[in-house]
Amino acid sequence: xxxxxxxxxxxxxxxxxxxxxxxxxxxxxxxxxxxxxxxxxxxxxxxxxxxxxxxxxxxxxxxxxxxxxxxxxxxxxxxxxxxxxxxxxxxxxxxxxxxxxxxxxxxxxxxxxxxxxxxxxxxxxxxxxxxxxxxxxxxxxxxxxxxxxxxxxxxxxxxxxxxxxxxxxxxxxxxxxxxxxxxxxxxxxxxxxxxxxxxxxxxxxxxxxxxxxxxxxxxxxxxxxxxxxxxxxxxxxxxxxxxxxxxxxxxxxxxxxxxxxxxxxxxxxxxxxxxxxxxxxxxxxxxxxxxxxxxxxxxxxxxxxxxxxxxxxxxxxxxxxxxxxxxxxxxxxxxxxxxxxxxxxxxxxxxxxxxxxxxxxxxxxxxxxxxxxxxxxxxxxxxxxxxxxxxxxxxxxxxxxxxxxxxxxxxxxxxxxxxxxxxxxxxxxxxxxxxxxxxxxxxxxxxxxxxxxxxxxxxxxxxxxxxxxxxxxxxxxxxxxxxxxxxxxxxxxxxxxxxxxxxxxxxxxxxxxxxxxxxxxxxxxxxx
Numbered sequence: 134x135x136x137x138x139x140x141x142x143x144x145x146x147x148x149x150x151x152x153x154x155x156x157x158x159x160x161x162x163x164x165x166x167x168x169x170x171x172x173x174x175x176x177x178x179x180x181x182x183x184x185x186x187x188x189x190x191x192x193x194x195x196x197x198x199x200x201x202x203x204x205x206x207x208x209x210x211x212x213x214x215x216x217x218x219x220x221x222x223x224x225x226x227x228x229x230x231x232x233x234x235x236x237x238x239x240x241x242x243x244x245x246x247x248x249x250x251x252x253x254x255x256x257x258x259x260x261x262x263x264x265x266x267x268x269x270x271x272x273x274x275x276x277x278x279x280x281x282x283x284x285x286x287x288x289x290x291x292x293x294x295x296x297x298x299x300x301x302x303x304x305x306x307x308x309x310x311x312x313x314x315x316x317x318x319x320x321x322x323x324x325x326x327x328x329x330x331x332x333x334x335x336x337x338x339x340x341x342x343x344x345x346x347x348x349x350x351x352x353x354x355x356x357x358x359x360x361x362x363x364x365x366x367x368x369x370x371x372x373x374x375x376x377x378x379x380x381x382x383x384x385x386x387x388x389x390x391x392x393x394x395x396x397x398x399x400x401x402x403x404x405x406x407x408x409x410x411x412x413x414x415x416x417x418x419x420x421x422x423x424x425x426x427x428x429x430x431x432x433x434x435x436x437x438x439x440x441x442x443x444x445x446x447x448x449x450x451x452x453x454x455x456x457x458x459x460x461x462x463x464x465x466x467x468x469x470x471x472x473x474x475x476x477x478x479x480x481x482x483x484x485x486x487x488x489x490x491x492x493x494x495x496x497x498x499x500x501x502x503x504x505x506x507x508x509x510x511x512x513x514x515x516x517x518x519x520x521x522x523x524x525x526x527x528x529x530x531x532x533x534x535x536x537x538x539x540x541x542x543x544x545x546x547x548x549x550x551x552x553x554x555x556x557x558x559x560x561x562x563x564x565x566x567x568x569x570x571x572x573x574x575x576x577x578x579x580x581x582x583x584x585x586x587x588x589x590x591x592x593x594x595x596x597x598x599x600x601x602x603x604x605x606x607x608x609x610x611x612x613x614x615x616x617x618x619x620x621x622x623x624x625x626x627x628x629x630x631x632x633x634x635x636x637x638x639x640x641x642x643x644x645x646x647x648x649x650x651x652x653x654x655x656x657x658x659x660x661x
Contacts, residue, residue: 142228143287146257147239149232154239155279156261158268158425161238164261168236171262175438177424178453180431181262183324186307187430187448189331190323191530193307195220199314205339207535219302220310224319226301230294231259238264241282243272244333245390246467247397250346254333255284259291266326266427269456271333272401286316286336288329294321311533313339326429326454330404331531334388337399339533347391347542350528352376353384353398355469361396362585363389365527366478367506371559373405374574375478375581377417384464385457391472391546398467403460407431407451410442421459428453471550474585476557477527482507482519484561484569485618485632488611489580490602491594494547497554498540499657501526502646503639507560519566521638537649544653555584556602563621565631579610599632601660636661 146152156164162179165171171181195215196206206212231237238258245251256267267288274282295306307322309332318332334350341348351365354376362381366372373386385398386405405418407428412419422428422440429452432444442451457463477500479486492500504524525536532539547554559577563569583589594603595617604616614620622628636659643654 142225146228146231146237149237151235152237152239155241156238156264158265161261161265161268162425164236164238165265168261170260172433173438174428174431174433174440176422176426176440178422178426178428178440179262179265180428180433180440182447183326183429186323186325188325188450189327189530190305190307190309190325192304193322194309194530195303195311196533197310197312197314199312202313202339206533211530212533215302215310220312220319223296223301223303223308223310224289224317227289227291227294227319227321231257231289231291234259236261240264240267240271241279241284242267242274242401244337244399245397246272246399246401247390247392247394249394250341250344250390250392250397252286252337252340253282253284255287256329257287257289259293260324262427263290263292263324263326263329265425266454267329269425269427269454270330270400270402270404273456286318286333288318288320288332290320290329292321292324296322311335326427327404327452330400334399335531335533337388337390338531341390342534342538342542345393345542347539347546348399349389349391350387350526350531351389352386353389353396353469353472354378354381355384355464356381356585359470360473360585361469361471362474362476363396363472364476364478365501367504367522367524367527370478370480370506371574371577372478374415375476375577377415379462381585382462382464383457383460384467384469395468395470396472397469398457400457401467402454402456405453405455407440407442407453408445408449417460417462418453421455422453423455423459426453426455426459471546472552473587475547475552475554476581476584477501477555478557478559479506481505481558481560481635482566483521483631483635484563484565484622485628485635486556486558486560486600487597487602487604487618488558488562488572488576488616489584489589489608490556490597490604491589492554492556492602493656494544494554495653495656496602497547497657498544498650498653499643500556501543502536502540502650502653503642504529505639507566521635521642523642535649537646540650540653553584553587553590555589557581562615562618564623569621576611576615580608583608583610599629599636599659599661601658633661
């Protein structure tokens with residue numbers, strides 16, 4: 134099938150009698166309940182189940198190998214190629230499948246809160262609750278904008294359509310395929326709504342750098358004086374907790390661009406983890422889950438329809454999707470100036486990284502490329518002791534371009550805007566996991582607050598002899614001895630052995646970048 138005939142088929146689909154364009158939230162909720170796609174909970178949110186796929190399917194994600202983009206993509210396990218022929222054939226099957234459906238749902242909106250750099254998108258859904266998800270997660274058009282809306286990327290989502298790997302060139306029944314040339318994201322075989330969100334993020338990670346905009350997997354907030362902070366960190370590092378500061382307004386919790394004008398949110402909503410959620414711990418998230426929100430795989434009481442956020446019987450990865458406007462203390466629209474402070478969060482279960490350290494530009498680029506944290510025993514099958522895990526740029530599953538390109542853009546922007554960068558360890562102190570204890574949240578909050586308020590910009594520091602990090606001698610509200618990891622261990626020899634073990638893992642992981650990074654490794658990495 135050629136591009137022209139496919140385009141005609143898409144237009145035919147969009148003009149069909151079974152299409153519902155731009156339904157409102159109440160209309161979508163009515164459709165969800167009528168079609169038995171979900172239930173209404175006591176908070177007013179819709180709860181849907183995603184079946185056997187309760188998370189992303191990274192092995193089933195592909196990029197079409199096309200002349201216009203193939204030399205730009207960093208091909209590998211993350212960015213798997215699929216042929217144009219396989220894509221065209223599968224795309225045609227999906228469109229034919231959707232033509233037969235009694236109802237389809239279309240959302241038109243944007244990715245990117247900065248009007249100068251936003252991407253017009255379109256989402257075509259087989260399921261009404263997926264369309265409600267898209268409505269809440271992406272940026273909704275304002276009155277009058279739809280008349281001039283011309284989508285530059287279209288998601289075609291058919292979760293009940295299953296691929297035939299032997300015929301379609303996929304690895305399983307599930308597929309998430311991006312064609313940068315045809316500007317299509319094709320999703321099938323999975324009901325996990327997060328695939329739509331992350332597919333558009335991957336698209337933005339390809340599109341934005343072409344305009345000299347750094348795309349980032351981070352949260353962002355702004356202080357009373359207009360100072361902007363970015364928080365990078367993998368799951369379990371405290372990114373959501375630390376960026377939700379009552380004294381600062383939230384720009385966004387997950388995806389951002391850094392343009393010549395400043396920072397902007399890529400999304401119009403939040404996709405928060407729900408497991409263990411309580412009003413006491415995270416009141417903003419808890420209270421945002423109301424009418425119009427979507428709950429994924431949350432256990433709900435049959436009689437009261439109350440959500441049980443402690444119950445992980447369906448999955449640990451329970452989620453809530455809601456618009457940013459459901460939260461208080463936000464920046465609206467989600468744009469702000471250039472970052473003053475950048476925080477890299479890690480939960481070091483080896484207990485050897487300082488609780489806070491200042492980074493040079495080269496160290497910032499090194500730790501950005503490394504994206505380190507720890508997986509703990511019991512979190513995944515087969516993990517019996519803490520394991521170092523590295524996710525390039527704190528978001529390797531979503532980066533189509535070579536990682537060094539994002540790191541070089543970060544280094545350039547740090548120089549241009551004199552941003553202060555800190556590595557904050559929210560993990561263990563006084564010993565590794567099982568021996569030491571988790572860093573007190575009150576200490577971490579004090580350290581982050583001192584960094585954000587500029588109190589650490591010119592303080593005296595000590596250079597860590599193994600990692601080369603610059604550790605402040607004093608931070609208000611934190612005992613001085615806590616700042617030096619070696620002093621918190623009972624046995625200094627045990628500390629040095631464990632620290633060198635982690636430094637070795639950093640060095641081994643960084644070998645894949647050594648041919649590209651020059652002095653980033655020599656100036657930014659461990660000293661041993």
